[in-house]
Amino acid sequence: MTEMTPLRIGICGVGTVGLATISILQNQLSLLAARCGRELSVTHVGARRDHSDHLYGDAKISRDVMDVARDPDVDVVVELIGGTTVAHELVKLAIEQGKHVVTANKALIAEHGNQLLALAEASGVHLCFEAAVAGGIPVIKSLREALAGNVVSEVAGIINGTGNFILTEMSNKGRAFEDVLSEAQSLGYAEADPTFDIDGTDAAHKLVILASLAFGVPLSIDAPAKEGIQNITPEDLDYAKALGYRVKHLGIARRSGSRIEMRVHPTLIPESKQLAGVDGVLNAIMLKADAVGELLLVGPGAGGAATASSVCSDIIDIARECGPGTRPLGIPVAELNAVSVIPWEEVSSEWYLRLHVTDRPGVMSDITQKLAARGISIESLVQKAAKEGDTDVPIVILTHAVPASLISDAVEAVVALEEVQPDLALIRVEAFD
Numbered sequence: 001m002t003e004m005t006p007l008r009i010g011i012c013g014v015g016t017v018g019l020a021t022i023s024i025l026q027n028q029l030s031l032l033a034a035r036c037g038r039e040l041s042v043t044h045v046g047a048r049r050d051h052s053d054h055l056y057g058d059a060k061i062s063r064d065v066m067d068v069a070r071d072p073d074v075d076v077v078v079e080l081i082g083g084t085t086v087a088h089e090l091v092k093l094a095i096e097q098g099k100h101v102v103t104a105n106k107a108l109i110a111e112h113g114n115q116l117l118a119l120a121e122a123s124g125v126h127l128c129f130e131a132a133v134a135g136g137i138p139v140i141k142s143l144r145e146a147l148a149g150n151v152v153s154e155v156a157g158i159i160n161g162t163g164n165f166i167l168t169e170m171s172n173k174g175r176a177f178e179d180v181l182s183e184a185q186s187l188g189y190a191e192a193d194p195t196f197d198i199d200g201t202d203a204a205h206k207l208v209i210l211a212s213l214a215f216g217v218p219l220s221i222d223a224p225a226k227e228g229i230q231n232i233t234p235e236d237l238d239y240a241k242a243l244g245y246r247v248k249h250l251g252i253a254r255r256s257g258s259r260i261e262m263r264v265h266p267t268l269i270p271e272s273k274q275l276a277g278v279d280g281v282l283n284a285i286m287l288k289a290d291a292v293g294e295l296l297l298v299g300p301g302a303g304g305a306a307t308a309s310s311v312c313s314d315i316i317d318i319a320r321e322c323g324p325g326t327r328p329l330g331i332p333v334a335e336l337n338a339v340s341v342i343p344w345e346e347v348s349s350e351w352y353l354r355l356h357v358t359d360r361p362g363v364m365s366d367i368t369q370k371l372a373a374r375g376i377s378i379e380s381l382v383q384k385a386a387k388e389g390d391t392d393v394p395i396v397i398l399t400h401a402v403p404a405s406l407i408s409d410a411v412e413a414v415v416a417l418e419e420v421q422p423d424l425a426l427i428r429v430e431a432f433d
Contacts, residue, residue: 006039007319010068010099012046012090013080014054017104017131020308021078025315026057032312036319044068046081069094076318078311079103088112095119095127102314104131104307110208113219118333127328128314133206134159134283136306137299138313142287143213144330150289152214156252156432157285158278159206161301162190162197163229163249167266168279171237171247177230189281189302200226200249200264207251210285211262212329214253218336224251225344227265236354236425239396240268243380245352246276247427259340261347268352268429275432286432345405350379350429353397353411358419359386367395367420370413376402392421398429 009025011018025032025042033039045056046065062068069077069090077094079101081087087108094101095116103109109116109129120127130140134157143152158164162184169180181198184190196202204224212219229249240247245268254261269276274296278284283301288294300306329336357363364383371378377400384394399407407426414420 006041007036007315008041008043008073008075009078009315010044010046010071010074010076011042011059011078011080012065012068013078013082014045014047014051015080016304017307017311018078018080019054020304021080021311022056024308024312026055032316036316038319040315040319044071044074065090066093069097069099074099076100076102076315078315079105079108080311082107084108084111088116091116091127092119095123095125098123098125100126100128100318102126102128102131102311102318104129104311106132106202106205106209110205110219110221113209113212114333114336117328121327121333126314126318128317129209129328130314131307131310133209134285134297135161135299135301135303136309137283137285137297137301138310139210139285139287139297140213140328141313142295142297143210144328147287147289147292148330150291152255152287152289154252154254154288155207155210155214155285156250156254156430157275158248158283159210159251159285159301160197160203160249161281161283162194163203164279164283165189165281166198167229167232167237167247167249170232170234171241172279174234174238176234177232198230199228203249203251203264207253207262207264210251211253211260212336214287215255215260215339216329216331216335216337217260218333218338220341223341224262224264225347226263229266231425232266232427233425235394236352236427239354239382239384239394240352240427241271243268243382243396243398244271245269245429246271248276248278250430252430256342259342261342263344263347266427268427270431273432345408346403348401348403350401350431351397351399351407352425352427352429353399353407354425355395355397355414356392356421356423357395357417358391359393360419363417363419364395366417367397367414370417371397371399371410374402374406374410374413376400376406376410
């Protein structure tokens with residue numbers, strides 16, 4: 001191709017993101033051409049059914065998305081259909097046909113990325129996925145390009161806007177989890193089946209990608225340990241706030257010697273940290289690296305326009321032929337260094353423990369003895385006032401750093417006490433010092 005030969009784009013999937021991508025490509029023709037040095041043209045759209053209100057310009061329409069991948073008049077296939085079955089087949093076919101691929105599909109990259117990236121490398125085409133993590137936030141490029149001269153030690157952040165919206169509403173307004181989840185669904189923040197958003201699966205997929213970029217390790221969908229937010233109560237959010245913390249659902253990947261940590265779970269964060277103040281549906285990703293220190297990237301983590309912005313960014317890089325080339329993870333797939341992931345049980349942190357106990361003399365001593373017998377020291381212990389008519393009182397304990405296995409064993413011993421109720425909360429604390 002000469003420099004000004006139009007780049008021909010096939011869009012597969014015309015949901016919110018697909019329509020927003022087409023809109024940007026149609027409405028910003030002159031601007032994009034000036035920035036790319038060539039025109040961009042949507043020549044083929046794969047839409048499984050007819051939408052009378054959708055405007056695709058002069059693009060060819062196919063019901064079978066595979067026709068887009070086979071079309072000789074398409075240079076770049078944009079996969080926005082989601083899932084890991086048809087999408088996998090589509091992307092694989094497109095690469096085999098010599099097409100560049102742009103995708104917003106985090107599950108696809110986390111599950112099949114090693115195979116597809118190796119195939120793209122061998123075929124000499126681009127496979128780009130900026131939109132797969134954190135919507136409109138350019139975190140992929142930041143890790144791969146802007147921080148290429150750094151050794152990254154940690155990636156941590158709020159990478160699911162639905163969960164952040166739910167925890168924000170619960171914390172600020174004292175609302176129950178189910179109530180806020182229902183509102184999130186009505187607002188379009190959560191799917192009809194919100195499981196992946198609330199149990200940590202969605203965040204885990206994104207963390208797999210971030211860890212691979214940050215540490216040069218293969219993509220491994222099963223690597224992160226994960227806990228969801230479904231058991232968090234307004235009571236615990238209030239207690240955390242009173243102690244100077246906010247609760248956020250975080251994905252954390254961290255170097256630890258020759259191994260790495262990869263985990264997704266609710267976390268108490270000191271309210272003095274910028275990350276603690278990111279509310280609503282926003283995403284925020286904190287990066288720690290040797291040369292630049294600590295960075296925080298904040299922005300919309302979902303939504304049609306924001307995600308389409310990242311999709312178009314990848315398309316522009318391909319048009320310029322100056323993007324990630326065949327190294328979208330920064331280094332060739334064959335050079336990724338497989339390292340072991342520290343099991344959840346071995347990862348140490350400080351802990352928040354909330355119990356309900358019968359208010360009688362000596363019970364506090366019994367509890368602290370169970371902790372002390374396992375070498376767990378207490379940073380603070382607060383006994384809350386009992387609710388009117390309630391014979392049990394809440395106790396909130398913050399411990400010093402210990403492995404999960406140790407605190408779990410101690411909690412089991414504490415709950416075995418006659419005066420301690422089985423209703424409890426155990427949440428990791430991260431100071432991010």
